[in-house]
Amino acid sequence: MDRHLKTSSEKTALIWEPNNPNEEPKHISYKELHRNVCRFSNVLKSLGVKKGDRVCLYMPMIPELTVAVLSCARIGAIHSVVFAGFSAQALQDRINDSECKLIITADGSFRGEKVLNLKSIVDEAIQYCGSIEHCIMVERTKAEVNLVPDRDLLWCELMNESNDYCDATEMESEETLFILYTSGSTGKPKGVVHSIAGYMVGAEYSFRNVFQYQEGDVYWCTADIGWITGHSYVIYGPLLSGATTVMFEGVPSHPDYGRFWEIVDKHKVNIFYTAPTAIRALEAQGLDFVTPYKLDSLKVLGTVGEPINEEAWQWYHTHIGKEKCPIVDTWWQTETGGMMIAPLAGITKLKPTYATLPLPGVQPCLVDDKGNEIQGLNVEGNLCIKYPWPSMIRTTYGDHNRCKEVYFSAYPGKYFTGDGCKRDADGFYRITGRVDDVINVSGHRIGTAEVEDAINQHQEVVESAVVGFPHSIKGQGIYAFVILSKIEFNPNEICSQINELVKKHIGPIARPEKIQFVSGLPKTRSGKIIRRILRKIASGEINNFGDTSTLLDPEVVDLIVDSRNLTISK
Numbered sequence: 001m002d003r004h005l006k007t008s009s010e011k012t013a014l015i016w017e018p019n020n021p022n023e024e025p026k027h028i029s030y031k032e033l034h035r036n037v038c039r040f041s042n043v044l045k046s047l048g049v050k051k052g053d054r055v056c057l058y059m060p061m062i063p064e065l066t067v068a069v070l071s072c073a074r075i076g077a078i079h080s081v082v083f084a085g086f087s088a089q090a091l092q093d094r095i096n097d098s099e100c101k102l103i104i105t106a107d108g109s110f111r112g113e114k115v116l117n118l119k120s121i122v123d124e125a126i127q128y129c130g131s132i133e134h135c136i137m138v139e140r141t142k143a144e145v146n147l148v149p150d151r152d153l154l155w156c157e158l159m160n161e162s163n164d165y166c167d168a169t170e171m172e173s174e175e176t177l178f179i180l181y182t183s184g185s186t187g188k189p190k191g192v193v194h195s196i197a198g199y200m201v202g203a204e205y206s207f208r209n210v211f212q213y214q215e216g217d218v219y220w221c222t223a224d225i226g227w228i229t230g231h232s233y234v235i236y237g238p239l240l241s242g243a244t245t246v247m248f249e250g251v252p253s254h255p256d257y258g259r260f261w262e263i264v265d266k267h268k269v270n271i272f273y274t275a276p277t278a279i280r281a282l283e284a285q286g287l288d289f290v291t292p293y294k295l296d297s298l299k300v301l302g303t304v305g306e307p308i309n310e311e312a313w314q315w316y317h318t319h320i321g322k323e324k325c326p327i328v329d330t331w332w333q334t335e336t337g338g339m340m341i342a343p344l345a346g347i348t349k350l351k352p353t354y355a356t357l358p359l360p361g362v363q364p365c366l367v368d369d370k371g372n373e374i375q376g377l378n379v380e381g382n383l384c385i386k387y388p389w390p391s392m393i394r395t396t397y398g399d400h401n402r403c404k405e406v407y408f409s410a411y412p413g414k415y416f417t418g419d420g421c422k423r424d425a426d427g428f429y430r431i432t433g434r435v436d437d438v439i440n441v442s443g444h445r446i447g448t449a450e451v452e453d454a455i456n457q458h459q460e461v462v463e464s465a466v467v468g469f470p471h472s473i474k475g476q477g478i479y480a481f482v483i484l485s486k487i488e489f490n491p492n493e494i495c496s497q498i499n500e501l502v503k504k505h506i507g508p509i510a511r512p513e514k515i516q517f518v519s520g521l522p523k524t525r526s527g528k529i530i531r532r533i534l535r536k537i538a539s540g541e542i543n544n545f546g547d548t549s550t551l552l553d554p555e556v557v558d559l560i561v562d563s564r565n566l567t568i569s570k
């Protein structure tokens with residue numbers, strides 16, 4: 001930001017669009033943002049936050065969140081943003097894993113018609129977080145809150161007392177910029193660590209090149225800052241490039257399904273970046289919500305987070321892009337920090353459902369299950385990256401071995417992404433989805449093990465197995481197979497208790513779409529659950545289970561198929 005002050009201090013850095021369309025948007029210039037960041041940096045310092053300390057942010061999509069992120073960066077503190085839809089338990093786990101000293105939150109958050117009381121969730125979480133010294137609260141909803149003297153402090157009071165000047169702390173390029181927790185195949189979510197220089201180089205380089213950003217463009221990424229897309233492409237990429245970035249507090253359905261397009265027209269958005277799940281949800285509501293809007297400012301469209309289906313791609317291209325805006329389908333991950341395989345808007349030939357070609361410098365390869373690289377065209381395999389790139393994951397917080405194990409041991413010498421991928425006759429890449437035990441629900445990564453752990457907390461649950469199944473809007477839904485200790489329970493009651501448990505341990509986004517009570521699970525003799533079979537059953541394919549001879553009890557498969565009528569949907 002200091003860099004942009006010289007040339008663009010009056011330029012709008014951030015346009016903030018509130019949840020309620022009748023509330024005034026905010027236009028914050030680079031100068032003003034810089035001033036707020038300096039003030040808040042001084043607040044952090046006055047509370048004893050030093051270089052290397054971890055700060056947890058559990059906040060709504062309000063400008064203070066951007067200020068807090070950048071203030072941590074300014075003083076060399078490590079931010080750990082936790083998506084404000086996660087439960088108290090999930091928040092507590094993340095705070096404790098990286099021993100955060102401070103938490104920044106708001107009284108509450110507006111999400112469409114709903115008001116979430118974030119402060120009470122924080123209160124519940126931090127009872128068990130010995131490392132937390134203070135909680136800073138922004139007043140947004142004016143909900144009634146409990147303020148603990150000395151521990152809890154008000155954002156506005158601290159900012160009023162603070163001053164406008166704060167030097168940026170000098171950092172080594174390889175020091176840590178932030179931690180962001182993400183789900184994997186096993187265990188609890190891990191803290192992906194990104195470095196100062198590499199991450200920022202990756203975020204800015206990919207932002208400018210993939211979107212072909214031009215000075216003066218208004219850019220809007222709809223992601224929440226609680227996810228990597230929000231980090232890299234709401235905050236870091238655009239602000240490093242001196243762009244104007246739109247930040248939206250609300251949801252696409254409020255006050256109606258035309259909200260995105262209303263915002264595009266209102267702020268004359270030139271570059272628009274969203275998730276396929278949002279496109280499918282809006283497409284399902286029909287064109288009546290699109291036609292009232294001109295959408296003539298749009299130049300480039302983007303998608304991220306999950307594979308986009310051909311139908312959604314065509315709808316986006318025809319009705320939003322009016323057949324003139326290139327769509328950049330960008331493949332990347334929390335661990336990659338920035339985009340890896342994506343077209344360069346207006347330069348790379350497009351092919352619907354394909355992320356097309358790697359960015360210059362990125363070298364993907366496909367490998368078979370034995371680890372051999374698959375050469376040539378018209379092939380499919382597990383997606384790996386051969387060489388390092390600037391914004392790659394540096395470690396998993398507090399456990400470097402886990403990082404080596406998860407990403408670098410499946411195929412020695414290569415980074416393994418966890419995704420399956422095709423390479424077509426033109427050498428274009430198409431991501432087919434996760435090949436591990438991660439489910440992608442509406443573009444959000446959820447580990448099957450985490451959901452199973454939550455379900456197994458129910459005292460009548462003996463065992464459970466969770467898989468993904470195709471869902472027309474969300475991309476994938478969560479399907480849980482559950483064994484109960486007795487059969488005489490009321491299944492609906494148990495289902496709602498299971499849903500509550502998942503909500504409590506992870507958050508509402510991880511609640512199973514479908515729960516099927518079964519008497520057994522398909523296991524090998526060594527006790528490993530064969531999820532391949534469960535995934536087939538969950539997606540309605542009840543024939544051709546392949547080789548079931550390794551199963552301890554092959555009959556169990558027929559029993560599960562026969563009891564599908566006992567499945568309860570959300």
Ligand code: WTA
Nearest residue numbers: 304305306307329330331332333334431434
């Ligand atoms: C999936 C989100 C297909 C993929 C940036 C990846 C995609 C996971 C695409 C990472 C895309 C992301 N096409 N699949 N364009 N982009 N994915 O860490 O499975 O939340 O491994 O990062 O999302 O999710 P994460």
